[in-house]
Amino acid sequence: MLDWSQVQIFLGLAEAGSLSRAVALLSQSQPTLSRQLTALESSLGQSLFERHPRGLTLTAAGQALLPAARRMREGAQELSLALAARETSLAxxxxxxxxxxxxxxxxxxxxxxxxxxxxxxxxxxxxxxxxxxxxxxxxxxxxxxxxxxxxxxxxxxxxxWPLGMYAHRRYLARHGVPTVATLAQHHWLGFDRADQLLRGFAAAGFAVEREFFCLRSDSHVAMWEAMRAGCGIAVGLQSLAARDLNLQQVLPEIPIPPLxxxxxxxxxxxxxxxxxxxxxxxxxxxxxxx
Missing domain, CATH: 3.40.190.10 (Periplasmic binding protein-like II)
Structure with missing residues (x-):
């Protein structure tokens, strides 16, 4: 009989597709996961994964086990929710x-x-x-x-939450206040893989590519702090910008839907x-x- 911890390891590896990607998902080291996978396959007497340089793929036996393992996870989640819902203590x-x-x-x-x-x-x-x-x-x-x-x-x-476009006063002193006509001449801060800003600019009538943003990161905090350091213009929450008197809203005529x-x-x-x-x-x- 498989215990729940073994099922979790199997599901984590199957859905991550590699030992390295499963490390964060399962909060265990790669050598530990490798040992546990070997022990799991030994206990079942059959291989569940094919190893290759790019990661792991399920064998026929692994494919057969996957639907039942997912049902077991759903049952464990339902049990956890049912128990949690009966708690009466605030502690x-x-x-x-x-x-x-x-x-x-x-x-x-x-x-x-x-x-x-x-x-x-x-x-x-x-x-x-x-x-x-x-x-x-x-x-x-x-x-x-x-x-x-x-x-x-x-x-x-x-x-x-209302949004706006903001720049630090140091940046504006060096590069001037942007207008719709000079928008493309300024330094813009944006996301790396996420496409929200690309879609937002397109909706406002400005079709831009990823390269339009000279500094890119999917960390909103990193981009906000880069803007506060004077790196360029960023989109952010008006209530957050109001906390820093050195920030100035620019291009208020460009509509940005609230968040x-x-x-x-x-x-x-x-x-x-x-x-x-x-x-x-x-x-x-x-x-x-x-």
Whole structure:
């Protein structure tokens, strides 16, 4: 009989496609995963993966095992949710996820307030611009910039955060204030692989390529801080820019849709007292700090 830990290793390797990519997914070292995979295959008496220079591919035996392993994971998730929903104590952990910008510049004040008011609740923060899956308990609560589609999630829209284009006054002193006519002559900061800015510029009537952005990173915090250092112009939250008197909004005539902010949690966990308290406190805090 396979135990759950072996099934998790098998699923992690199958979905990552290589030992190196599974390291972060399973939080184990590559040598450890290699040993566990060998032990798993020995216990089953058959190979589950073909090894090749590019990674791992499932054998016929591995392909046959995969659907059942995924059903086992779904059952474990349902069991975890059912147990968590029956918790009545406030003491314990709540795992929250939000974008890097929100975690670095907006959440700390809320976290400090929670530590003062409810020291019995431990908080885990996942700062990521990736959309964490609440259904597999990657997090209990999420602040997202998109509305969740899964029916098992509850969602509350908290705000529409206005955006603008900003530059540091040092940059503007060197290069001048941009206009629509001189837009292409300026230094723009943007994303590396993400295409949100490309689509945003196109929607505003400016079809630009990735190379339009002279400095690129998918870290929103890195781009914001580069802008504050005078590297160029970046798109960001108006409420965040208002904190720095050295920043100046430019090109306000170019329309930028506001960024929606959604608070989400799993429907079953929403009625857990500890989670409900944090969920409602976070909603109230955002409402009081638009």
């Amino acid at each position: 314990g952990t709540v795992r929250m996820t939000a974008s890097e910008i929100v975690c670095c510049y907006f959440l700390p004040e809320f976290l400090a307030r929670m530590r003062l008011d409810h020291p019995e609740i431990q908080l885990e923060i996942v700062a990521s611009d990736e959309v964490e899956n609440l259904l597999d308990r990657s997090a209990d609560i999420a602040l997202r910039m998109v509305r969740p589609e899964q029916g098992m999630l509850v969602a509350r829209k908290l705000a529409d 929606p902010l959604w608070l989400t949690a799993h429907r079953e966990l929403r009625d857990t007292p500890r989670l409900r308290l944090v969920f409602d406190a976070l909603a109230d805090w955002v409402g009081a700090n638009p």
